[in-house]
Amino acid sequence: MTILAHGIGGASDLPIPLTYALIGAAWALTFSFGILVFAWREPRLNPRSPGFALPPAFRAVVDAPLARVFLAAVSLVGTALVLAIALLGQRDSALSPVPGVLYIFLWVGVPVVSLVLGPVWQVISAPRAIHRALCAVLGRPLDRGVVRYPESWGQWPAAVGLFTFVWLELAYSEPSSLAAVTTWLIGYLAVTTVGLIVCGTAWAENADPLEVYSSLLGRSSALGRRDTGELVLRSPLANLAGTPVRLGGVAVAATLLGSTAFDSFSSFPFWRALLADAGSGSGGSSILPTLIRTLGLLGFIVFVGGIFVLAARATGGLTPLDRKLIPGRLAHSLTPIIAGYIVAHYLTFLVEKGQATVILFADPFDQGWDLAGLADRDVAYLLSTHPALLGTIKVLAVLLGHIVGVALAHDRCLRLLPRAHRLSGQLALMLTMVGFTFTGLYLLFEA
Known part of the structure; x- marks a missing residue:
């Protein structure tokens, strides 16, 4: 098994074929939306609920x-x-x-x-x-x-x-x-x-x-x-519903989501070959490859943010001002998706590379020290040696994040959209979520 920069393995990590995982995830997301439409007809999430002391x-x-x-x-x-x-x-x-x-x-x-x-x-x-x-x-x-x-x-x-x-x-x-x-x-x-x-x-x-x-x-x-x-x-859903609406909130979420997607994309062989050709064609200079990576990173961020904004605004029954503001009011629905990708993309990186970083504190000033006996410690590869478990965690993290995101967007749309547009006004956003799920899982496992 190959372990990449952030400890993310390939599609071979999955206990089921990637195609089945993609189809299953999309169907699960679609069915979840259907259940929400018929069983969640009025806003339920109250960020000021008393909770349990x-x-x-x-x-x-x-x-x-x-x-x-x-x-x-x-x-x-x-x-x-x-x-x-x-x-x-x-x-x-x-x-x-x-x-x-x-x-x-x-x-x-x-x-x-x-x-x-x-x-x-x-x-x-x-x-x-x-x-x-x-x-x-x-x-x-x-x-x-x-x-x-x-x-x-x-x-x-x-x-x-x-x-x-x-x-x-x-x-x-x-x-x-x-x-x-x-x-x-x-x-x-x-x-x-x-x-x-x-x-x-x-x-x-x-x-x-x-x-x-x-x-x-x-x-x-x-x-x-x-x-x-x-x-x-x-309830975490209630806490998420209380996320303050601020200018630039969509840009923050798009930067986090888009950069994670680009990180997976940058491991594709054809992208690496493009960068290698750019480097050799410029006499070994790193300027052109850096420029290409910068444009790629910006492209992913702008694409994620742009698609979300367009999908959020694709509803009727709103004034031009309300339609302009609605992406920011729905930006909190991207938070659980970001959380899911953090777990899927960085979990192995945190657990295993984190150990390696701690071990480097044995002699941080290059004085021949062995603080706390760290120099003799070895990294315990707790997740990389269990690919089926790791693959399952990654799929579930991505899927759960998207399902929670759909629930948050649905509840907020019930508050923002006119009754006649509550269903049709969410369809574009739902299709966007399915697209994000497909693309995210594909990049995560095929990179």
Whole structure:
């Protein structure tokens, strides 16, 4: 079995033929929509539902100021350590843990933890910790900055920030280069910290790419809060339905979905051959292949976002303004699809490459150390050695994400569309979801 860059195997990983998986997934999605149409006739999802209160002792520990201070301190120390390793430590990128910290723990680990525990980046973000400390010293509220965050920006700055990351990972000629990774990390920390100081917490909520990503997937958690701030257990569907509608939300979702699809697509032999020919034809220069990868990445993102916008607007009975706004109001339905692809695309990468990154912390400063006896540890290939199980997890993750996305879109359409257009107004979106399912599974297993 071949293990690719993110530990994603091919169609041979599936316990059933890929064609059957594609047909079954499409039928399951279609039947789910049919059931929703006949059994889910009125809006049901209430993001303000009371939920089930967690034990007072648990809530007291989670919300204790001391616990928040401790996590902030750990975050600052960890960030300082990673930067010290990046600037002063192991110079060989293959032996440095810094690229793994960025690509595995921050980009994959934080979102996966957010799926379970909610928007954890708000708590462990180093820029947030610095901002809290400065506000405490200055006696200034966290939400007050030097200037007000422009509402017209929405989440477009976060979409741009996310694109810079996926460009580094998928289009840049040397994505694992220690210099490139360090530059992105320092740039992210500097821009986010300055943004928080200038605009207050509104910057983190709208413009910090990692926080927007974590908060988006954190809506899939069963943990939520009442209007009073009390921590409760609530249906993840209800939490997802409460996702704030913000300008640029579709761009954020399209960047995450499109980049994941492009990552799988970039493993196709004909694409690799095209890049190889471009490199050899330009005298070994990386400029032309990088440009081609950049255009490919942009193409996937624009295609995903454009198809979703067109499908969401393909309904009657709405005013031109409402039709223009409806894609943003339905953007939350893409969140579970993003979550499904994260699990399918990155699960092996997180579990197995994550172990390899931890092992590299044995001697981060190239001093011949063996911290915690890590140097003698071997990676346990827990998933790669069980291809049938891995293939099943990937198919179920993608399928479940799409089914939940259809349910969220259906419930929101019941609120937004006139009664006469509730069914016909969703058909284009339903066909788009089926298309995403087909394409996603095909790219995932045929790459």
